[in-house]
Structure formats: C-alpha cells, structure tokens
Amino acid sequence: MIELSPELVAILMLGGVFVLALTGFPIAFVIGSIAFFIGLVTFGTTTTFHILYSRFYDLSLNYPYLAVPLFTFMGVVLQKSGITKELYQRLYEALGSFRGGLLLVTIIFGTILAACLGVIAASVTILALIALSPMVSRGYDRSLAAGTIVASGTLGILIPPSIMLVVYAPQAGLSIGQMFMGAVFPGLILSSLYILYVVTRCQLNPALGPPIPADQVTPFTVDKVGKLLMALVPPVALMVAVLGTIFAGIAPPTEAAAVGSFASILLAVVYGKFSWGMIRDASIETLRVSAFVVLIAALCYAFVGIFMNAGAGDVVAEMILAVPGGRWASFLVIMIIVFMLGMFIEWIGIVFIIVPIFSPILAKLGFDPLWAGMMICINLQMAFQTPPMAMSIFVLKGAAPEEVGLTMGEIIRGVLPFVGIIVFSLILFTLFPSIITWLPAQMIGPSH
Amino acid sequence: MTFVRKLPRMIDRLSAASGAVGKWFAVLLVLIGTFETISRHFFNAPTIWAYDSMCMAGGAIYLLGASYTYMKDSHTRVDLLYSRCSDRTKALIDVIGAAVFLFPLMIIMFEMSVTWAIRAWRINEVMFNSFWYPPAAPYRTLFAIGLFLLLLQAAAKFARDLYFLVRNETLD
Amino acid sequence: TAKAADKITWRSSGHGPASDPSQIYHDMLCKSITKASDGRLTVKPFVGGSIVPAYQELDAVEQNVLQMAYTCPMYNLDKWPAAGLISSRPGCLAGNALRSWFDFAGGADLMNKMMGESYNAMTFPGALSPLPPEVFFHSKVELKSMDDVKGLKARCMGDGGEIFKRLGAATVIIPGGELYEAMQRGTIDAFEYSTLASNWKMHFNEVAKYVYVSPARAPSDPQVFFVNKEAWAALPDDLKELVQGLVARFTQDQHEYLEYESIKAVEEFRAAGNEVRQVPEDIVAALTAEADTFYAEKSEKESPIFKEIYDSMTSYRTAYEAAHA
Numbered sequence: 001m002i003e004l005s006p007e008l009v010a011i012l013m014l015g016g017v018f019v020l021a022l023t024g025f026p027i028a029f030v031i032g033s034i035a036f037f038i039g040l041v042t043f044g045t046t047t048t049f050h051i052l053y054s055r056f057y058d059l060s061l062n063y064p065y066l067a068v069p070l071f072t073f074m075g076v077v078l079q080k081s082g083i084t085k086e087l088y089q090r091l092y093e094a095l096g097s098f099r100g101g102l103l104l105v106t107i108i109f110g111t112i113l114a115a116c117l118g119v120i121a122a123s124v125t126i127l128a129l130i131a132l133s134p135m136v137s138r139g140y141d142r143s144l145a146a147g148t149i150v151a152s153g154t155l156g157i158l159i160p161p162s163i164m165l166v167v168y169a170p171q172a173g174l175s176i177g178q179m180f181m182g183a184v185f186p187g188l189i190l191s192s193l194y195i196l197y198v199v200t201r202c203q204l205n206p207a208l209g210p211p212i213p214a215d216q217v218t219p220f221t222v223d224k225v226g227k228l229l230m231a232l233v234p235p236v237a238l239m240v241a242v243l244g245t246i247f248a249g250i251a252p253p254t255e256a257a258a259v260g261s262f263a264s265i266l267l268a269v270v271y272g273k274f275s276w277g278m279i280r281d282a283s284i285e286t287l288r289v290s291a292f293v294v295l296i297a298a299l300c301y302a303f304v305g306i307f308m309n310a311g312a313g314d315v316v317a318e319m320i321l322a323v324p325g326g327r328w329a330s331f332l333v334i335m336i337i338v339f340m341l342g343m344f345i346e347w348i349g350i351v352f353i354i355v356p357i358f359s360p361i362l363a364k365l366g367f368d369p370l371w372a373g374m375m376i377c378i379n380l381q382m383a384f385q386t387p388p389m390a391m392s393i394f395v396l397k398g399a400a401p402e403e404v405g406l407t408m409g410e411i412i413r414g415v416l417p418f419v420g421i422i423v424f425s426l427i428l429f430t431l432f433p434s435i436i437t438w439l440p441a442q443m444i445g446p447s448h
Numbered sequence: 449m450t451f452v453r454k455l456p457r458m459i460d461r462l463s464a465a466s467g468a469v470g471k472w473f474a475v476l477l478v479l480i481g482t483f484e485t486i487s488r489h490f491f492n493a494p495t496i497w498a499y500d501s502m503c504m505a506g507g508a509i510y511l512l513g514a515s516y517t518y519m520k521d522s523h524t525r526v527d528l529l530y531s532r533c534s535d536r537t538k539a540l541i542d543v544i545g546a547a548v549f550l551f552p553l554m555i556i557m558f559e560m561s562v563t564w565a566i567r568a569w570r571i572n573e574v575m576f577n578s579f580w581y582p583p584a585a586p587y588r589t590l591f592a593i594g595l596f597l598l599l600l601q602a603a604a605k606f607a608r609d610l611y612f613l614v615r616n617e618t619l620d
Numbered sequence: 621t622a623k624a625a626d627k628i629t630w631r632s633s634g635h636g637p638a639s640d641p642s643q644i645y646h647d648m649l650c651k652s653i654t655k656a657s658d659g660r661l662t663v664k665p666f667v668g669g670s671i672v673p674a675y676q677e678l679d680a681v682e683q684n685v686l687q688m689a690y691t692c693p694m695y696n697l698d699k700w701p702a703a704g705l706i707s708s709r710p711g712c713l714a715g716n717a718l719r720s721w722f723d724f725a726g727g728a729d730l731m732n733k734m735m736g737e738s739y740n741a742m743t744f745p746g747a748l749s750p751l752p753p754e755v756f757f758h759s760k761v762e763l764k765s766m767d768d769v770k771g772l773k774a775r776c777m778g779d780g781g782e783i784f785k786r787l788g789a790a791t792v793i794i795p796g797g798e799l800y801e802a803m804q805r806g807t808i809d810a811f812e813y814s815t816l817a818s819n820w821k822m823h824f825n826e827v828a829k830y831v832y833v834s835p836a837r838a839p840s841d842p843q844v845f846f847v848n849k850e851a852w853a854a855l856p857d858d859l860k861e862l863v864q865g866l867v868a869r870f871t872q873d874q875h876e877y878l879e880y881e882s883i884k885a886v887e888e889f890r891a892a893g894n895e896v897r898q899v900p901e902d903i904v905a906a907l908t909a910e911a912d913t914f915y916a917e918k919s920e921k922e923s924p925i926f927k928e929i930y931d932s933m934t935s936y937r938t939a940y941e942a943a944h945a
C-alpha cells in the first residue's frame with residue numbers, strides 16, 4: 001500500500017473521472033474503477049472490496065431511488081398512449097397564428113409535460129418527436145427551434161415531479177416534498193423567460209418564426225377551445241394524482257409515484273389507448289432506464305466511500321472554505337465547480353460526488369439548505385444543455401427525425417442563449433431567494 | 449468451434465430473458481405502491497411488507513436489467529469523442545475499456561456478492577428496515593446472479609469486439 | 621512525540637450525521653485519544669455513512685476496514701436477533717440500570733458471546749452509553765386509554781412496532797426523513813422517533829400537539845463502542861488502558877449531557893404550545909405485559925443466547941426495581 005496524500009487522491013479521483021470519462025466507455029464502470037484502483041493502492045484489497053461492495057449493495061435497496069423506475073414507467077405509458085401528441089395538436093390550433101406561435105406552443109407544452117414527467121430525456125424526446133418537424137417545415141429558424149426544444153424539454157427535470165430532485169434531496173438530508181415545492185416558481189419563471197425571449201426575437205425578426213399564413217387560419221371556435229380543454233384533462237389529472245397524493249397526505253412521494261404510474265394506466269384505459277403491449281413496452285423501458293441510472297448512482301456512491309476514507313473530502317471542503325472574500329465567494333466557487341463538472345459529467349455522478357462534500361460546507365457557511373440545494377439543482381439543470389457532455393442535446397440529436405437533418409452545431413448555437421437565461425435566473429434567485437423558499441414555507445407552517 | 453461462435457448469441461438470449469423477467473418487477477413495484485396507499489389511506493390497514501418488498505423489487509429491476517441494458521448498449525457513455533470514431537476504433541476502446549474498467553471491478557464485486565450471499569444463507573441474515581424482518585439471502589443471491597449475467601454479457605461483447613478488431617469482420 | 625515506528629493509526633466511525641450528539645461525542649473521543657496518547661495512537665473520526673453505509677459500521681470493524689465504531693446494537697439485528705433486546709427493549713432497563721447491567725452484571729460479556737468467537741469484533745465494560753428514554757409518541761390525538769391506541773395510525777419501528785400491532789395499532793413503516801411531512805399531511809396520526817432533545821431539533825412540535833413521555837416503549841436506546849479484535853490485541857497495554865478509560869468517560873459524559881438536554885427539551889416543547897404528558901397507566905401496563913409475552917415467546921424460538929440475554933436483563937430489572945422501590 002502506498003500512502004497517497006489526500007490532496008493527490010482528490011486530484012487523481014476527480015481529475016480521473018474528467019479525463020477517463022472522455023474515453024466513451026460506459027461512465028458507471030469508469031467511475032467505479034477509478035475508486036477501485038485508487039482504493040487498492042491506498043488501502044489494499046480487503047478494505048477496498050468491502051467499501052465498494054457494501055455501498056453498491058446498499059444503494060441497490062435504496063427506497064427514495066424507487067422514484068426512478070416509477071416515474072419512468074409513468075412517462076412511458078403517457079407517451080405510448082398518444083395523450084401527449086393530442087395535447088400538442090390542440091395547443092397548436094390555439095396559438096399557431098401568432099409570430100413564433102409554434103415556439104410558444106413548444107414552451108407551454110414543454111412546461112405542462114414537465115409537470116407530468118420527471119425523467120431525464122423524456123420531455124426532450126417527446127418534443128423532438130412532435131414539435132421539431134412542424135416548426136422546421138413551416139420555415140422556423142432551425143437553431144432557435146432546436147434550442148427551444150432543448151431548454152423547455154429540460155425543464156422536465158426541474159419542475160416537479162423530478163428525478164433530479166428525488167435523487168438530490170435524500171443526499172442533502174432535505175425533504176423531497178419541500179424540494180418539489182421549491183422548484184415550482186423557479187421552473188415557471190424560467191419557462192416565462194424562455195417565452196419572453198422567443199417572442200422578443202420573433203418580434204424583432206419575423207423570419208425566425210413566421211405565423212401560419214392568413215388564409216390557413218381557422219376561426220377560433222368554442223369547439224376548438226373545448227378540444228383544447230379536453231386535451232388538458234389527462235395531464236392535469238396526472239398532476240393531481242401525483243402532487244395531490246403527496247400534498248393531501250395520502251402517500252409520501254415514492255408511493256405517490258406508484259399512484260401516478262397506476263393513474264397513467266387508468267388514463268390510457270379511459271382514452272381507449274390501453275393495450276398489454278403498452279405495459280410490456282413501459283416495463284422493459286423502465287428496466288433499461290433504471291438499470292443504467294441506478295448503476296451510475298451505485299458506483300458513484302461507492303466512489304464517495306473511497307474518496308472520504310482517503311480524507312479527500314476534507315481537502316475539497318478546506319479549499320472552498322479558504323477562498324478569500326467570505327461566504328458568497330465560497331458559494332460562487334461551489335456554483336462554478338458544479339457548472340464545470342456539469343460540462344463534462346452526468347448529473348447523477350455530480351450529485352453523488354459533490355453533495356456529501358458541499359452540503360456540510362453550505363450549512364457551515366450559513367446558507368439555507370433548501371435554497372442552496374435548489375440553486376445547485378438549477379445549475380445542474382443547465383448542465384444538461386452545456387456541451388460537451390449535454391444529455392438533452394444528445395437526446396434531441398438522437399430523437400430528431402432523419403429528414404430534418406439537424407446538425408450538432410445548429411443545436412448548440414440555439415441552446416447557448418438559453419444557458420445565458422438560466423445564469424440570469426440564478427442571479428435573480430440569489431437577489432430574491434424567496435422565489436425559491438416561499439412556497440415550501442407555506443406547506444410547513446404549524447398545523448395546530 | 450461452432451459452439452464457441454454460438455456462445456455470444458446464447459448469452460444475448462440469456463440477457464434478453466433476464467430483462468424479460470426483470471421488467472415484471474416494474475409492474476409489481478407500481479402495484480405494491482398503489483396497494484399500500486389504498487390499503488393504508490382508505491382502509492386504515494397499512495401493511496408491514498410493502499416497504500421492503502418495494503425496495504427488493506427495485507433492486508431486482510436494476511440487477512436483472514444490468515445485463516439487458518449492457519446488451520442494448522444503453523449504459524450512458526460520454527460519447528463526445530467516441531461517437532466520431534470509426535467502428536474499429538470504437539471496438540478498440542471497448543476492448544481496452546472492458547479490460548481496464550469493467551472486468552477487474554465487476555469480477556471482484558461478483559466474488560464479494562457470492563461471499564455475502566453464502567453468509568446470508570448461513571447466518572439467516574434478515575433485513576430490518578421494518579419489523580417484517582424478511583430474509584436477506586434471496587435478494588443477496590439475486591444480486592450475485594445479476595452481476596454474473598452482466599459479466600457474461602460483457603464477455604460476449606468483449607469477444608465480438610476483439611474478433612472484429614483482429615479479423616475486421618463481425619463474429620455473428 | 622513518539623517514534624514513527626511505534627505510531628498506530630485507527631479509523632473510527634459513528635453512525636450519525638455530523639450534528640448527531642453521539643457523532644459529536646464520538647469525534648471528541650477520537651481526538652482525545654490522539655491527544656492523550658501524544659500521537660502514538662491516532663484515531664481518525666468519520667461521520668456515519670461516509671465510508672460504509674450508515675448502520676453497517678460493525679461489519680466494517682469485523683473486516684478491519686474500521687478499527688473502532690460507535691453504533692446501536694439494534695443496527696445488527698440483521699445478524700443477531702438478540703441485538704434488539706439490548707437496544708430499547710420495550711418494558712426493560714432504562715438509563716443507569718442498563719449501563720450498570722452492561723458494566724457489572726455481565727452485559728458486555730453476553731454481548732461478546734452473542735457476536736461469537738469467530739466474529740472479529742468485541743466490546744468491553746464502559747463502552748455503552750444509554751440514551752434517555754425515547755419519547756413514547758408524538759401524537760395529534762389525545763391518548764386517554766388503550767381504546768385510543770386501537771386503530772391509531774402510528775409510525776413505529778422495530779420490535780415495538782410488532783408489539784403495538786399486537787395491541788391493535790395500525791403500525792406504519794416510514795423512513796425518519798419523511799416523518800415530518802407524513803404527520804403534517806395526515807398520512808399518520810402519531811409516531812416515535814428519538815429522545816426529547818433530538819425530536820425538538822427536528823421541529824416535531826410543529827406537527828403534533830401531544831408529546832407523550834414514558835420509558836416503557838423505548839427505555840434507553842444505547843450506543844456502544846466496538847473494536848476490532850486484532851487491532852485491540854496489537855495495542856500496548858498502556859494504550860489499552862488509555863482507550864478504555866477515555867471510552868468510559870465519554871460514554872458517561874454523553875449520557876449525562878443528553879439527560880440534561882432532555883430535561884430542557886420538555887420546557888421547550890411546552891413553551892412552543894405542546895402538551896407534554898405522562899402516558900396513561902393502562903397503556904403502559906398493556907404495553908409492558910404484551911412486550912413480556914412477545915419476548916418470552918421469542919426467547920423459546922430463538923437461539924440459546926437470546927434466552928440467556930433475555931433472562932439476564934429480566935432478572936436484573938426485578939433486582940433493580942427491588943433496590944429502588
């Protein structure tokens with residue numbers, strides 16, 4: 001065994017993840033193996049094997065993580081039942097005649113989807129399949145269309161329900177329910193800022209989002225409004241099923257996710273879209289997604305055990321606390337570290353590696369844990385869109401119909417202004433922290 | 449030789465079967481969670497088994513899904529550079545990656561999981577999240593089986609990649 | 621300062637988050653050993669869950685991943701059913717009674733016997749720190765008699781959960797972190813968690829009007845220091861003496877400190893508008909009787925060590941009560 005200094009271990013382990021992830025080998029094994037080899041060198045076989053196995057096994061039985069399979073299941077059922085496609089069509093009929101109307105529809109639709117689905121990539125996939133072709137074929141700016149899909153699709157992992165918040169909260173010792181409530185206003189504000197941005201751009205340059213030609217506009221009838229409202233029923237019903245179950249005390253969040261999944265099946269039945277094939281598809285998709293998500297989580301959790309045992313956690317904490325300029329400078333450093341990691345590493349890896357290190361520091365610096373946690377999650381939400389490791393961009397690229405022929409460059413150019421908007425919103429939430437903390441505070445008042 | 453050439457495809461079928469069985473645990477998870485909610489809220493009759501059963505069902509999904517997901521090449525990659533590589537370079541990365549990042553770690557994890565599964569049967573280990581105290585051995589065993597299937601699938605892919613690298617043609 | 625060759629390094633973990641008093645006392649002990657031994661024995665403290673998952677510290681000591689750990693016996697129920705007897709056995713030994721049983725009436729020896737010759741970890745007299753009794757229940761509803769316990773939707777873990785279920789309560793299993801919201805939104809009506817002081821820090825005054833106190837349900841959830849047998853054997857005699865002495869001091873300090881904190885917490889709950897009440901006699905009597913039946917049945921079914929520990933604690937309770945009557 002070689003006595004590596006904690007500083008060296010910190011650099012080798014974090015740097016190793018950065019560099020070796022770029023080989024493109026599945027990241028779960030890369031992260032696990034870095035811990036494995038560093039552990040072998042530093043602690044020898046018995047300790048390393050025991051730490052890695054015990055943590056791996058323990059995480060596989062983790063209760064809050066059950067939200068991963070449960071929300072995935074719900075999302076897939078919703079998608080396969082065609083309920084989402086119907087909603088887009090109705091929104092389009094209502095708003096298509098404005099400049100940039102389809103962009104508006106995409107953002108509103110993305111926000112509604114976000115309140116139904118909580119899984120990575122689910123909303124982006126649905127938007128890519130449903131919203132991209134109509135915009136491109138009607139002469140909308142390809143970059144702006146792509147950026148809008150990525151940004152509003154990514155809202156799905158911020159606005160509750162959200163896998164990211166579900167994963168984050170127990171790591172930081174926060175309540176999932178409170179995190180959900182804390183994300184509502186930031187999510188809605190981001191959505192409004194996106195709308196403001198696309199509307200402004202299209203007003204300044206109508207060529208970016210031409211309205212439907214006047215001769216194709218159908219009159220706005222009661223019938224149309226009725227259809228739109230009907231299309232809104234299923235997603236609203238699901239929102240009520242999940243959030244209502246939590247809020248009314250019928251069940252805690254994990255069970256509420258099960259209720260939501262069950263409700264999505266009932267909805268499919270009610271709308272005549274149910275089939276056993278749909279259940280089979282939903283469950284195999286759930287298996288595929290949860291297996292990779294939880295394997296990453298489990299091996300990152302194992303990674304943290306070796307990292308902490310080597311004293312590397314203390315090194316990082318001391319470094320942040322030693323930043324000159326007081327607590328806000330330390331906070332800025334933390335946010336920058338999260339942002340930098342977010343450019344290169346999957347969000348789950350980041351949550352697992354940084355939260356155990358940063359939460360105690362943030363508490364020590366006197367920041368409200370809920371506010372600080374939400375700031376980090378909004379920052380992580382941005383990481384989905386920052387190249388080179390940008391999950392949402394990959395998903396759009398993968399799911400975009402062949403004939404559209406969208407290039408990576410077009411997507412990235414379209415996404416960057418939205419990243420700017422998120423940074424702006426982070427500053428906004430720092431100046432007005434109650435945007436985050438007000439709603440959760442409403443639900444925790446004394447009950448007698 | 450023909451038997452050896454057939455092996456990877458047999459392993460694929462095993463992984464597909466693992467996924468086919470594992471996926472039903474997702475349905476089970478939904479049903480148990482819903483049942484517990486209804487039973488507790490509307491009938492004042494909470495169960496003592498729902499909590500642990502859900503945890504184990506989740507674990508079964510992840511572990512039985514591990515090999516299936518590997519077969520589908522769905523374990524997340526940072527494919528920034530990887531996606532631009534030729535098929536041969538990809539095969540090379542996967543051969544080296546598996547040799548360095550997958551086999552050493554996962555073989556040890558499998559060995560540990562067997563040791564702890566045997567121990568669980570021997571000492572009648574239980575889970576104590578609830579006072580249901582279900583035995584831990586069946587789940588510890590499933591955990592080991594999941595890792596074994598993952599290793600098999602990784603070996604199959606490794607053989608295919610290596611064959612492709614050396615012969616410049618696909619194995620199957 | 622000691623020569624490099626004589627220097628020994630141990631790793632030790634508590635089971636709590638950094639803010640948990642048992643973790644704080646654990647960390648203080650580690651630093652104290654390092655200081656008192658003038659660096660000959662450095663004990664690095666770790667927070668629960670940072671190296672191995674929380675509550676799995678003892679297995680890590682057994683594997684020599686850790687050389688020392690501070691954890692509750694009941695977190696080892698996965699291996700030894702009798703571990704639950706020493707932790708918070710409903711109706712049994714509280715506070716100083718438990719510690720004196722452990723130190724002088726063979727408790728430590730029985731625990732070592734329970735873990736077994738081949739298990740590579742051990743404990744010693746002085747290593748047990750009893751918590752003050754846990755709060756019996758935080759409840760939204762008034763508990764006037766056993767009738768109110770019947771059908772009560774209460775979060776209750778461990779053997780106590782089983783016993784309350786036998787008494788007719790609707791026992792719910794919910795992780796500690798979800799309790800606050802579950803109470804607030806009416807998923808449950810009552811719950812047990814920890815001691816008065818810990819529960820006060822969790823803001824439970826906001827979700828339940830009544831605070832019911834009685835040592836009957838969880839007389840004294842103790843934390844115990846365990847060491848790896850080989851690491852212990854390798855210590856020179858003077859360091860063994862030093863470690864054992866400091867362990868005894870810090871476990872006693874923690875016990876006294878938490879007793880004091882619990883007394884203060886009663887005032888705090890009252891000032892916040894809660895009603896702090898004694899549990900009605902008939903509930904205590906029913907619980908104690910049911911617990912005795914439950915454990916008597918269990919001790920016939922489990923391995924001999926279970927009965928041995930059960931009998932030892934039960935006869936000590938009788939003797940202790942005779943001396944304090």
Ligand code: NA
Nearest residue numbers: 114117156159
């Ligand atoms: Na969402």
Ligand code: NA
Nearest residue numbers: 342343383389
């Ligand atoms: Na990124």
